[in-house]
Amino acid sequence: MNMQEAADRADAMLDATFAxxxxxxxxxxxxxxxxxxxxTxxxxxxxxxxxxxxGNFLGLVERFWKQSGYAIKSVNPDPQMPAIFAQSRDGFAISVSVGAKGNVDFEVDTPCVKESSVAEPTSQPNGTSNVDTWPLPxxxxxxxxxSAGAPPASN
Incomplete structure (x- = not known):
């Protein structure tokens, strides 16, 4: 596997998670x-x-990752800045974390693979693309x- 193929695999992991x-x-x-x-x-x-x-959001992501065969490596239960860190069977690390301002970020780190050039992701964001924006909004x-201010009602 080369770096572009690894990047494509990372994109597929993110696509599946967001779906x-x-x-x-x-x-x-x-x-x-x-x-x-x-x-990355x-x-x-x-x-x-x-x-x-x-909690609902992170729980949904964690359940999907477990169903996908990812091993949950660690969970940061901090109420303000929680995070979940997992790893696929083929060595890709995937994480979700909540930042200090409530921003939710996902990241996939590939294992070491054969060096190659890497193109930008082909998955089209359904929000504004911020690839060249800093600081991120x-x-x-x-x-x-x-965005609701109350937990969902139990059924």
């Missing part, structure tokens, strides 16, 4: 970085995920579900 999030959230690609033999792909959720819905898309 599993219901209701859908808006997202943007952020900077891709490369090392001597690895690639990132996405930022542009939908506001309220503090009251973070905070989430600004309202969702009746994810």
């Amino acid at each position: 599993a999030i219901k209701p859908e959230v808006r997202w943007s690609s952020t900077a891709t970085t490369t090392g001597s033999c690895d690639v 792909r990132r996405r930022m959720v542009m939908t506001i995920v309220s503090e009251q819905r973070r 905070l989430p600004n898309v309202h969702s009746d579900f994810w």
Whole structure:
């Protein structure tokens, strides 16, 4: 596997994760970085995920990752800045973390692979593309579900 193929695999992992999030959230690609033999792909959720819905959001992501065969490596239960770190069977590390301002970021780090050039992701964001924007804007898309100020009602 070369770096481009690894980047494509990282994109597929992110695509599948975002497809599993219901209701859908808006997202943007952020900077891709490369090392001597690895690639990091990132996405930022542009939908506001309220503090009251973070647990639901992270729980949904964690369940999907487990169902996908990823091993959960660690969980940061901090109520303000929680995070989940997982790894695929083929050595790709995937994480989701909540930042200090409530921003939700996803990242996939590839294992070391054969060096090659790496193109930008081909997955089209359903939010504004922020690849060349710094600093990144905070989430600004309202969702009746994810942005709500109360936990969802039990059924």
